[in-house]
Amino acid sequence: xxxxxxxxxxxxxxxxxxxxxxxxxxxxxxxxxxxxxxxxxxxxxxxxxxxxxxxxxxxxxxxxxxxxxxxxxxxxxxxxxxxxxxxxxxxxxx
Numbered sequence: 001x002x003x004x005x006x007x008x009x010x011x012x013x014x015x016x017x018x019x020x021x022x023x024x025x026x027x028x029x030x031x032x033x034x035x036x037x038x039x040x041x042x043x044x045x046x047x048x049x050x051x052x053x054x055x056x057x058x059x060x061x062x063x064x065x066x067x068x069x070x071x072x073x074x075x076x077x078x079x080x081x082x083x084x085x086x087x088x089x090x091x092x093x094x
């Protein structure tokens with residue numbers, strides 16, 4: 001009767017081949033982790049840059065609405081939204 005064994009665990013494969021496969025898998029895993037970390041860091045960098053660019057506009061509008069408070073309900077909502085965005089983006093005060 002023939003006994004079946006998995007080809008990667010078979011004693012017929014040379015030890016060097018098994019080690020090469022193991023190192024290949026390790027390198028692939030390490031590469032995927034490094035690429036994932038790099039992508040995460042780049043996304044955070046782009047997000048910070050976008051918020052910094054919007055801070056200029058949001059700060060100017062928030063300061064303008066503080067200097068001349070709006071009278072209409074739509075203007076008040078807009079002023080509140082600009083102030084909320086300034087807070088969310090961590091824009092400098094004044």
